[in-house]
Structure formats: C-alpha cells, structure tokens
Amino acid sequence: MPRFGLASAAQRLRELLNGPRLLVPLGFAERAPLDFRFLGRALIQAALVGLAAGLAGAAFFAALEYLSRLLLEDLAGYVPVRARGEQFAASGHGTPFRPWLLVLIPALGGLGAGLVARWVPEVRGGGADPTIEAFHYRGGMLRRRLIWAKPLASLFTLGTGGAGGREGPTMLIGGAIGSSVARALGLSARERRILLVAGVAAGISAVFRTPLGAALLAVELLYRDGFESDALIPSVLSSVTAYSVVISIFGESTLFTHAPRFPFVPAHLPLYGLLALVVASVAVGFLAVFGATRRGFSKLPLPEWLRPALGGLALGILATAAITLLGAGTTQPGQGLGILGGGYGAVQAAISGASWLPLGWNGVLLLVGLALLKIFASSLTIGSGGSAGDFAPSLAIGGLLGGAFGRAAQLLLHDPRIDPGAFALVGMGAFYAGIAHVPLAALVLVCELAGNYDLLVPLMLALGISFVVLRKKGIYEAQVATLADSPVHRDAIMLDMLRTAHVSELMVSGRPFASFSPGSSAQDVIDKVGDADWQNVFPVVDAEQRLLGLVTSEAAHVLAQQADDARWTIVADMMQPAVWVRQDDDLHTATKALVESGLRELPVVDAERRVIGFLDEADIAKLHLSSATRAEAGPG
Template identity: 35%
Template sequence: MTTVSAPRLSIRVRLRGVGAGLGRWVSHAGYLQKWLVLGTFIGIIAGLGAVAFYSLLRLASHVFLGLIGGYFVPQPAAEDGFLGTPNFPTWWLIPIIVCLGGLLSGAIVYLFAPEAEGHGTNAAIDAVHRNPRMIRSRAVIVKMIASAITIGSGGSGGREGPTAQISAGFGSLLARTLNLSPEDGRIAVSMGIGSGIGAIFGAPLGGAVLAAGIVYREDFEVKALVPGLISSSVGYTVWGLFQGFTPLFGYSASNYRFDQPIQLLWFAVIGVVAGLVGLAYAKSYYSIAGLSKRLQVPRMLRPAIGGLAVGLLALAVPQVLGTGYGWVQQALDRSTLMALPLWIVLVLPFAKILATSLSIGTGGSGGIFGPGIVIGGFVGSALWRLVEPLGQGMGVPLSPAPFVIVGMMACFGAIARAPLAVMLMVAEMTGTLTILGPAMVAVGIAYLMVRRTDATIYRSQLLDRTEAQSARLHIGLPLLGRVGVAEAAVSPRVLLTTDMTVSNAITRLESAFVPGAPAVDTDGRFQGTVDMAVLRKLTAADDTTIERCVDAAAPTVSDGADLGEAIDALPEGHGWLTVLDDEHRVSGILAIGDVVRAYHATLRSDERIVAQVSADSGITYIRIAPSSPLAGHTLAERGLPDGVIVLSVRRGEEALLAAGSVELCAGDLVSVLAPVNMLAAVRALLAPG
C-alpha cells in the first residue's frame, strides 16, 4: 500500500490546522477585518505573481527572439523604451521560432493542465460563476510557463491573462483552504482577477473597478469593489517596489487639453470604428478557435500551426510579434508614427487581430486583454494618419497620442463589456486623466454598438446577477435563507480515507449505491470528494491509494450556513455537496432532494403560522382557470385586492414562492391568505365560473 512519510504527513496536518484556524477566524470576523486581511494577502500574491511572470516572459523573449533569432522587440516607456531591432537579421528563423514556441507551449499544457490553454481571464470569470474553488494550483503554474513561452517566442498575446489566473487561483485556494462561503469565494476570485491585471499594467484603480465589472456584461458586482480597492492597491505597490511606478506608456499625453469642441466629432468617429473593430476581434478569435478544434491533428500540435502562421505574417508585419506594447509606445509619438509606411499603419489593427486569434485561439497560452488594448491603439493611430493632413484648424491634434489613447479605451472597453474599468486602466497606463471627458463620447458609442449585438470577448460573462443560478433561486425562493443547512443535511452513507486503496473504495461505493463520497485524511479532516467514474478509469494496481483521485475543489458548505448559501456553493451539474464544521470535518451531506424537502417543510410550516395570525383570516387553495384574468400575467402586473396575500404557487411538482415576477399559468395551484369575507371573491377572480 502506498503511504505518506511521517514528516510530510506532519507538515500537511499542521498546514491544515492553520487553515482551519484561519477559516474559523474569517467566518467570525467583521466585514472590514475580513477583507482587509484577505485583500492584503491576495494583493501581495497578485503583485509577486505579476513580477514573477514578467521576469519569466523577459527571459523567454531574450532566449527565443533575442539569442536565437537575433531580434529584439520594442519596449514601452516603463521598460526602458527600447526602439527594437530595425529588421530581422535571419528572417527565415522567425516562423520557425514562433512555431517552436507554440509546439512547446501546447505540449506543456496538454500534458500537465489542459484547462490552462487559451486566455486565463475567461477561465477565472468562469470560476467566479461556476465554482470559485475550481482553479487548480497546477493550472496556474502551467499557465505561467506556457504563456511565457508562447509570447516570448513571438506569439501574439497579453501578459495579463497569466497574472489574473495567478491571483485568481490564490483566491480560489483561499476559498478551499479557509472554507469561505460561496459569496466570499466569488469575491475573492474576482479580486484576484482585478488585482492581477491592475498590477501588471500599473493601473490599481482600473483593476479594482475591473474586479467588480468584468464578470457581467451589463451589471456590476458592488460587493467586490471595496475589497478590490484594497487588493489592487497592495498588488500595485508590490509591483512598483520591483519594477517602478512609472506608467506603462509613460506620461504620453500629459500636456493634452480639451479646448476644441470640434474634437468630439473625431472622437465619435473613433468610437464607431473602434466598436466595429472590436466586434471583428471577437468574431475572428472565436471563429479561428472553432476552426482549430475541428482540425484533424493532435491537440498539442494546433498552437504550433498557429505559431507558424503568425511567424509568416510577421515577415510582412513585424509589429504583430509579442505583446505589441512597444509598438503602441511608438504610435503615441508623432515622429516615430510618421516614419512607418501608411499601409503598415492601416493594416496593423487587422493584422494584430489575426495574429492573436492564431496564437491564442489555436490553443496557445496568453491573454487577449493586452492585444485588445494594442488593437485599439492601432485603430487610433490609423485614423490619426488619415486625418492628420486636415491640420489643427479642423481639430486634429498635433500629436497622435489622444487618438491612440481613446482608441485603446473604446475598442477593448466595448468588446470586454467593461467600459469604465478599461477607461480608467488606459488613463493610468498613459499617465493622463485629462482625456477622460472627451473620451467618454468614443467609449459610449463603441459600447452601445457592441451591446446591440450582445457580443463579448469573454464568453464566460453572464448578462447580470439575475442570470446567475444563485440570484435566480433567491428571487424565486427567498425562504432558502431561513432554513439552516444543519436542518436539511443527512449523514453520509460512505466516508472514505485518502490512504484507502482504489479497489476498496470502489467496493464501498458500490455497496452503498452512491456515485461518490467525501474523503478525509488520517486526522479526520476533509480533503475533497472521490467520484466513482474517476476511480473506474484507473488502471493502477489494487494497492494504489485514492489520494491522487481526490477532488480538492469539490463544493462544500459550512454547517452554520443556510440553504441559500448551499445552493450558491453547488456548481451546475453537481447533485450534492459536503457539509463541514468549524474544524473542517465532515458533518453531513446535502443533496438537491434534501434542499427541496426542507424548503417544502418550511413553506408548509409558514402557511400554518400565517393562518393563525388572525381569527378572521383563512388559507384557501385555488387552481388558476384558463379564463382567469390573472392567467398569463405576473402578480406585479395584476396583483390582488388589498388584504389578500398569495403565499405560494405550485406548478406540477415545482413549488414557487409568489414573488411579483412569477407569471401565473392556467393549472397552477395557488395558496392564498385572505379575510374570510373575501375568500369567495378571490376564488371568483382566480377560478371564475
């Protein structure tokens, strides 16, 4: 039997004890204490993660493009402002290098953490909605290495995706280790997204707002904003201690003053064009990603094919290689932008879209936030080159910087469905706030254009909070918040230990007729859950333990929580979750059937209590007739006479609480509380004839 050495086991037990102790403190701490501590921890990891990935990326770029290819990409102002190598010393090596980077990246992701492919921000948003505990630590490490290789070898991608996944992964780790409530877990992961991106871009305020706005297309998670301010500020401070506090693109338009109203016309044009280019970006990326999945080649080879195509494209348009931030820096300056051929400036936005789609959409690892900013900057520079001959008399600024900055804000702010956050981030990245006023015209127009199509670059975003599973349940079933988990949970039929053999675990699960069970260590502390389907796929020897099969990210809920929190913790597709006490020990199991049973019992109890409130009131059950004026309408639209309360609506086997948004249908069984002298009138209204 495989065993764990005593020293290793002792360290694990101690760490779990520390985690359990911190978890108890967090569960009883006040709002300020909790988020000050958690926000500081997440911010420190975000800053250190950003520094670590930036250093790894610089090393990869130096090795692949620099030492092997003899080509050094331009750098933005905060990173020495190097103008880059004027041409390729050995041009034929460039496609080979980018292809090799894609091959290495694809192999690492495929072999060690397949979920790390593509752009990390989307995966982190998905974790916020589905299960804030689901981000594996292994995926974070793989994401860092694979992204550094992809981008460092010339692939077109952003460095914010890996940094967002690092800090979001730490938030996910906190959710698991401290047994955070589902709501706190979502906030922790959202904070990680915002603080990671804010740190790597040197934009703390934008990062904090991004934490609250990136998870929805048309909503704002207010509860994540204030904690996000703490984590993003700490992350930025840590980043600055190592890399300095100079804005990424320097103080690019610090002298700009909006004093010509005619410029609003040009900013409106930028908004229109940026909105259209943003839509093209999303369409191109997901089209190529879909095409890549249909290719009849091994999965790990797809990024290599994309890399080869990007390398060939770079022979004509070298600006597509890497992040592109250095080229945006050059576009901000009149002299360097005018030195570029006009056709290059005009084709750049579309070439960068194609390169990013080929690099990341085929399975390469990297972010799509950064390229979106670069694409928007290229849109602004192209428009400035076209209208520059009109001169300042027509409101065209002498410097292209205002056009480039507004293009960055409008293009990606619209397609990311986070206009306010991206506006603030770009303002911080360029060291200017004076352009925000007129820029709002461009950003507003671009956002409204994208909103009409319902498009987004982050497909894990939900429309708003009402679309989330937990929000839907709380609106329709508010009694969930009054029923304790301890009242509904049942004892587990099977409790496995991590040193149990695979064959023994399968026998135990089969005997109890259950698809899975919680697993605990030798000290009795919860480690995760084990699924029968996973065990049956193993071909290992019978004496192999189940330790490596344990899902540490499995959903859990505290025994002091209510059913609303339990539903929040239950990801889509899971039928049960484990209930834990303050010591991180298993106290029960809660399945969907248990939730429904406890809810119905509470509903029936409330009906009896309400019926006793007044001697002249009574409850009656009425089935809605097709001829009822309420059929096909919500209670908010039609309602009932004063003094009459609809307690519940039963539709087949489904029990609904009578919220104003519930639409009544013919055949619904409605329980109504009303004065005795009004019951006949209510019956005539609901079931006339």
C-alpha cells in the same frame, strides 16, 4: 436565465427554504447589514493575495522578458518595439537578423504550450473565461496547479513571440492564488469567490500598473451588464498591494509615455464619436476572425496539443513576411512592428511617434495595416490554443486604429489642436470596452494610463457608443448578462423578492369559504369538501370564529374511503394544528410556513385570529416566475 414553469418555480421555492442558510450579497444591504468582522477578514486576506500575486506577477514579467530577449533578440536577431513601461533588461542587439529562426521559434513555443495544456487544459487561451466560469459555476474553485502551469505555458507562448498579452495569464494566476489561499484557510464559497476576484485584480495590476482600473475590471468582467459589488473593496486593496510590490521592484512608471496634458476641445467630440463607430466596426470583424480561427483549428485532424505549434508556425511566417516587406525602410533589419507579443510598442508609436513610423498618409496606412495584422496574429496565437491573453491585443488594435484616425483627422482638418496620442488612448478604451462589456473599467484604465482625467469626456462618449454598438457581441463566452443570471445570486435575488413583498399583496379575500366547528361530523366535512371548487385547506373555528385548527382536502378524501371510521369521526379528531400568516407578514415568512407545514394554502388571520383570507403557494410561485421573466428580458 433558464426558462422554467410554475411547477418548477414552486419546487425551487421549497428547495431554497429547506436548504442551507444563504448568504445574501452585500448589494442587498437593507436586509443584509455589513458584517465588519467579515469585511475585516476579507481585507486582510485580500492584502495577502495581493502580496502573493504581486510577487508572482513580478517573477513572471522578469522571466518573460529575459526569455524573449534570449530567444528573439539574441538568437533570432529580432528587434522588438517596446512601450516605456516595458523597458526592463538590456540587450546588445548585435545579432544579425535570422528570418528562418523567427519562423521556427514561435512554433517551438506553441509546441511547449500545447504539451503543458495536454495535462492542464485550462492553460489554453487567456485567463478570463476560466476565471469567470469558476466564479459563477464552481464556487470560486481554480486548480492549484494553475499557479505553476499557467505561467509555464504562457512563457512558452509569449517568450517565443506569441501575439498575446501578459494580463490574461496573470489574471488566471492571481485568481488561482486567491482560490488556493481561500481553500487553505477553509473559507466559505462566498469568501472564496471574493478572493478569486481579488486575485484577478492583483494579477492585472501587477503587469498593467493601473490599480484602480484593474480592481474595476476584475469586478466588471464577470457580467455583460453589472459588476460584483461584494468584491470591489477587497479587489481594490489586493490590486493596490500587488501594484506596490511591482513598483518596489521595477520602479514607478506608466506603461506608455505621452503628452503631459490633453486639452479638452468640445469641437472634437464628433470626431471621437466617429472614432468609436470605426473601432466598433473593426471589433466586429476581429470577433469574427477570432471565432473563425478558433473553430478552424478545432476541426483540424491533429492532436489538440499540436495545434498551438501550427498556430505558432503560421504566426512566425506572418510576422517575418511583414517585417521583411513593411520594415524595408526601417533603421535596422529585424525591426519589430508590434505584430509579435502584446503590441504595446506599436501603440507607443501611435501615441508619441517613432523613427520607423512615417509621417503623413504613409504613417496612417502603416498603422491601419498593423492593426489588421494584429487581428490575424492574435487570432492565430490564441485561437490555436496558445496560452496568451486577449487584453493586450485588443488594446493594441484599438490604439493603432485610434492613432491612425487621429493622424488622418490632423491631415484632413489641418487642426494643430488634434493630438493623435489622445485618439490612440481613446481608441484603446473603446475597443476593449466594447468587446469585453467593461465600460467603467476601460474608462478608468485609460485615465490611469494618461495620468490625468483630461480625456474623461471623450472617453465617456466613445466608450458609450462602442458599448451600445457591441451590446450583443463579446469575446468572453462565460460572461452572464446580469447578477440575476448568475447561480451565485439567483437565490439571493429570489429571497430579496420574497422579503420585499407582503401577504396582503397576494392573499385572496372577500371570497366565501367553508369552515367547520370542532364538533362538526366527518360526513359534513366530506360533503363540503366535495362541493368546494377552490379551497384546499378548511379552517376549524370556535364560536367566535377564531382559528383553532385546519382540515385538508386530502384528509377528507382519505376519510371518504373509510366509511366505518367516518361514521364515528368528528372534526376535532381529524383536524391538524393551526398554521396561519398575517397580512403584514412578508412572503419569505409565509413561504417558510408553507414549506414547514407541507400545505399548499394557508389561512390569513387578523389580530383576533379570525380568518380574513387565504394565501396560495401557486400565487407566490407566479410572482417568482414573473420576476424571473422580467430579469431574463432585461431592462425596458
């Protein structure tokens, strides 16, 4: 949250009370009761967004599979490794491996993505940061052209082997659909933001097939510490709808195949804790490489639209060299190792084994090597401006490291109860939870991938450690720390603070003050106001000390400059109507009274309207400043 002083805090209070009526988030339920009509509309709209995003995600997945098979397999002779949930269209695999084409094809794809980005810059990279920025700073507005531009740029990047994921693009596509539906229906900014998040959930669910995890990820991704509770229920419905659409078309299956159960062994918890530390350490390196690559490409003396082509060329060289050198002992030439694409096929091998993955320490070293190669491959693709997500590479790196760790533990401890597949799944969750600050979503995502909650306790431990270690680092620059740091909720939190505090907490009482009767002379007013060292407002009272009106120090100073008028003026002529607050009023009511009256100070009266103290605008501003400072500092 930006730092500000007492004067700006007071001005912000005035703007807040003078501005349009604010819709307080449902998180402040005590003062913002649930509007079931609003919720009903939101659910219907979320289902509509989920349907559209599910169809768009299915079409994108099908087009991407066909394009990658045509260019990489049928043309270049590349043989990718796939997870179970990625099996889609058949290919003859009869084309001989052509390494020179595998070098060139990603470069051509990068060129196509760069040309699209020349006209629609938001298609660069994944989909998280533009979506987060749209939520916090643009009222949930994403341009409609992203609905076609993002899939087109991502088809160029991923269809030619770009080392990124599908989830990032479909996240942005779904968000753009949600934003467009909201605008077409003429919805408010609040509803538009909710549908944006619901669209993100639907986009993730459409390709990852984890409906609850996708919904939680969509609401948790916006903050480093917190989640968007308003959008949770619509996101769940949108995610379920998109998931239902996709499995109706492609059939029901989880992304990975794995052992049916993972028995919980308490003695293995220290191993999971150590895995989390290893994964978090590698994640720090990944973020450093990713950031350095992006900065390096940004400094190249090349047109921005040409940089993804250079990144694609470097990726093609890296992947071809790795396939040639590391894959010398595989079953067929051109055998992929998960360096291109999202890398889920390599994770599948880490979970359940594969014919190309050696046993023993050679397998451990190969998995570690693939994880490191994936770091550089994904950095080249995304860091150069290619249109691909960071979600899949992050999961792949964590899964490969976890699989290697599990195999190493098995070899060292000779414990048959150690399942490398369990460590691979936990490694996936720990890596992404740490760099994206989404521990709850990652926990549920992995449980959905596993098909059960056997790994719940190891995941809680590993994700907690990773989250704490990577607390100060993250991959999404647009994330804000908490709800209090988001412009969306900052005003709502201020209003919540005003509604929970009362005048009695801030009023000045028991201090002598000057007052006047209606018949007091103007000269008496001028003298007493001149002697006052703290009052700005002076009560006018009757014989029983009941408040009748007010005289301000400004009025007295003006009158002092007009000696002729002051001679004939009495208080009844110069006083203004009485404005007051009671000590049991909340500060929201008091601030409205201050703003509407234009006064900097108000008298506080009892039941008989006798003045018992004063409330100063500056004290309210100090309270707001103190609350803002605490929110900025965070818990503790």
